[in-house]
Amino acid sequence: MKAEGKKRVWSEYQKEIADDHFFYVRSCIRQSFFPGSEQFFLHFMRNVLGKDVFENPSHTTCTGIGYHGDIVPFSTIQTVVARHFALMKESGYKNIAISCVTSFGIYTEIIETWKHFPEELEKTREYLYKATGREFDIPENMAHTSDIIYKFRNEIAANASYRLVNKQTGEPLNGVEHIGCHYSKMFPKYGVGGAEFPNVLGGMIETWGGKVVDYPERRHCCGFGFRQYLVQANRGYSLSNTAKKFNSMKPYKPDFVLTNCPGCNMFMDKWQYTIKEIEGTVYGQNGESIPVLTYEELAGLVMGYNPWDLGLQYHMVQPEPLLKKLGINYDPDDKFRTKDGRQMPVPQNLINA
Amino acid sequence: MREMNARVVVIGGGVAGMETAGQLARAGCRVTLVEKNTRTGGHLNDWYHLFPDRRDSTEVLKYLEKHTRHSDIDMVTGATVESVIKNHKSLIVKIAEHEDLEAGAVVIATGFDLFKSERKEEYGYGIYDNVISSADLEKMFREGSVRRHDGRIPEKIGFVHCVGSRDEKVGNLYCSKLCCVTAVKQAMEIKKHFKNAGVFCFYIDMRMGGALYEELYRESQEVYGINYIRGKVSEVSENINNRLIVKVEDTLAGRPLKMELDMLVLMAGMEMSEGGQKIAKASGLETGGNRYFRSADHHFGSNLSRVSGIFYAGTCVAPMNITETISHARAAVMDVIDYLRNKES
Numbered sequence: 001m002k003a004e005g006k007k008r009v010w011s012e013y014q015k016e017i018a019d020d021h022f023f024y025v026r027s028c029i030r031q032s033f034f035p036g037s038e039q040f041f042l043h044f045m046r047n048v049l050g051k052d053v054f055e056n057p058s059h060t061t062c063t064g065i066g067y068h069g070d071i072v073p074f075s076t077i078q079t080v081v082a083r084h085f086a087l088m089k090e091s092g093y094k095n096i097a098i099s100c101v102t103s104f105g106i107y108t109e110i111i112e113t114w115k116h117f118p119e120e121l122e123k124t125r126e127y128l129y130k131a132t133g134r135e136f137d138i139p140e141n142m143a144h145t146s147d148i149i150y151k152f153r154n155e156i157a158a159n160a161s162y163r164l165v166n167k168q169t170g171e172p173l174n175g176v177e178h179i180g181c182h183y184s185k186m187f188p189k190y191g192v193g194g195a196e197f198p199n200v201l202g203g204m205i206e207t208w209g210g211k212v213v214d215y216p217e218r219r220h221c222c223g224f225g226f227r228q229y230l231v232q233a234n235r236g237y238s239l240s241n242t243a244k245k246f247n248s249m250k251p252y253k254p255d256f257v258l259t260n261c262p263g264c265n266m267f268m269d270k271w272q273y274t275i276k277e278i279e280g281t282v283y284g285q286n287g288e289s290i291p292v293l294t295y296e297e298l299a300g301l302v303m304g305y306n307p308w309d310l311g312l313q314y315h316m317v318q319p320e321p322l323l324k325k326l327g328i329n330y331d332p333d334d335k336f337r338t339k340d341g342r343q344m345p346v347p348q349n350l351i352n353a
Numbered sequence: 354m355r356e357m358n359a360r361v362v363v364i365g366g367g368v369a370g371m372e373t374a375g376q377l378a379r380a381g382c383r384v385t386l387v388e389k390n391t392r393t394g395g396h397l398n399d400w401y402h403l404f405p406d407r408r409d410s411t412e413v414l415k416y417l418e419k420h421t422r423h424s425d426i427d428m429v430t431g432a433t434v435e436s437v438i439k440n441h442k443s444l445i446v447k448i449a450e451h452e453d454l455e456a457g458a459v460v461i462a463t464g465f466d467l468f469k470s471e472r473k474e475e476y477g478y479g480i481y482d483n484v485i486s487s488a489d490l491e492k493m494f495r496e497g498s499v500r501r502h503d504g505r506i507p508e509k510i511g512f513v514h515c516v517g518s519r520d521e522k523v524g525n526l527y528c529s530k531l532c533c534v535t536a537v538k539q540a541m542e543i544k545k546h547f548k549n550a551g552v553f554c555f556y557i558d559m560r561m562g563g564a565l566y567e568e569l570y571r572e573s574q575e576v577y578g579i580n581y582i583r584g585k586v587s588e589v590s591e592n593i594n595n596r597l598i599v600k601v602e603d604t605l606a607g608r609p610l611k612m613e614l615d616m617l618v619l620m621a622g623m624e625m626s627e628g629g630q631k632i633a634k635a636s637g638l639e640t641g642g643n644r645y646f647r648s649a650d651h652h653f654g655s656n657l658s659r660v661s662g663i664f665y666a667g668t669c670v671a672p673m674n675i676t677e678t679i680s681h682a683r684a685a686v687m688d689v690i691d692y693l694r695n696k697e698s
Binding site: 001 | 479592
């Protein structure tokens, strides 16, 4: 495999990522499933880099899951997104930072629709104005929050307490990167590195000392696929897609999976548990499963934050094997304690624990 | 015959340009042949055997070289034409870092560029070691050694048709005409090299519209056992054993197919040459939606531009095989002679 070939592809997909003054829009599910991720992003941007990141409490879901589940019409989701843009305009921001790949895909799809079908834009302006009296501008700069972490990956490396290197062997850790279908597969120009050989997560892994695994089913869906999962009768199909991916990556002995999309993280994490329960299969080494991290969680680990403050214990696949490889000291007794020291209930059947 | 003394400048020293220059000289014209490379012959220098009769390409090259070794042909190589500008009754050919040439007529024979296979990112050309282009394979044939990147003999080889042709995504709606038959020819060559190799061609539909093409296609199946799978390759990746994994939809069987291969050959299509595009732009010459030079008339004026005195020959107007290119070049010569003899003084 020729690394220079990938670099050539990346050079053709260099998107402009704003440097400061972001209007931040959260994901619906990330705060539940990976509660430390968005928190870390805001902390890193505001307190470490000193950037201006603004949140408007009136921001809502983008309704993307409903849209992909065929219960939210296109005109409705366009108007919801237009309302987000109106909140941004009212707050005085022009750069949007989106914390969810599903939402990011929705925003890109709608902006592209408006470019090619201006009548849809005019219709949406009218719907929003009639419903709320609001007006909006299309963002001048649109970035997924992983784009922003990618932009500042060198600053993270400069502040790193750990490198993505196996402390015992000195070898780079093997990282699987999974960008999620809706990040750039629809519109490659919106993704760092495009769609076929994306670099948004791979660039982070390599900058922080790890090695990116290129395996045959790298491009394959995580298994979520909206209707594959949302329609209960299709869940076996969802599971089989996840199994296909993990079977494909297994020979490369990944030490961790790094995800871009909340749905991907959830499914690649939780379906490992399900597959183990159903057939006893695990995909990591030494009978362990492969920890699945968000980019904020990985950045936080590299920068030396407490894994439990980053919320790693809320994944189904527990991170201890990865923490040991990195040489990170952690207090197992602290894992399910609140910040004021109260013991929380300990979940049963966690894997890798 | 007064005007036959005027100089004719032929731009491009590939098959069309060489044939045009040779025939014009034989007809009594003074010709300057301008070629951007240091060597004439164009793409022919890179081909091995030609379809449909698998003739060695050097035979055609020798024929063209023999005809262009003529006292009335001035050869200017390593020179890039920038534009052709009408100046009253004559034409001025501007050449980078050379003196301008004045001509009574100009024949543009700037040919084609092969589609850059890396633009189809999903196939991983330039990234995966054993994904090669049809031109790379020709080179291997010429060198007498078809091998994987690791030096091993490929046992299972795939050919992807229509790479950069009939593909809206890359902006080429047209068929390049020659890739199907080239794949058939190359697949047969592979079987001649490696009798036991498994060879698979992935096609949209087989366009065997030339003389003896269909017969060649049939022979490839009956005699050589080439497998043809109707379906376009969607993505290529590499497994841990450094073999290629190809995903394709078999549209006849109606199901997706995943195959492990040792080598994948991308049948790169033809595109209007970059040099031709620059000349068209700088000279105000019309091009079509496919970016090739637009002829004055499809039926009666395939060699004519809309500027009197400027003519087209060969694949600068559309994809053509070598036989068609030579015929088109000869037709251009007829038009040039007619123009020089009969143009208003």
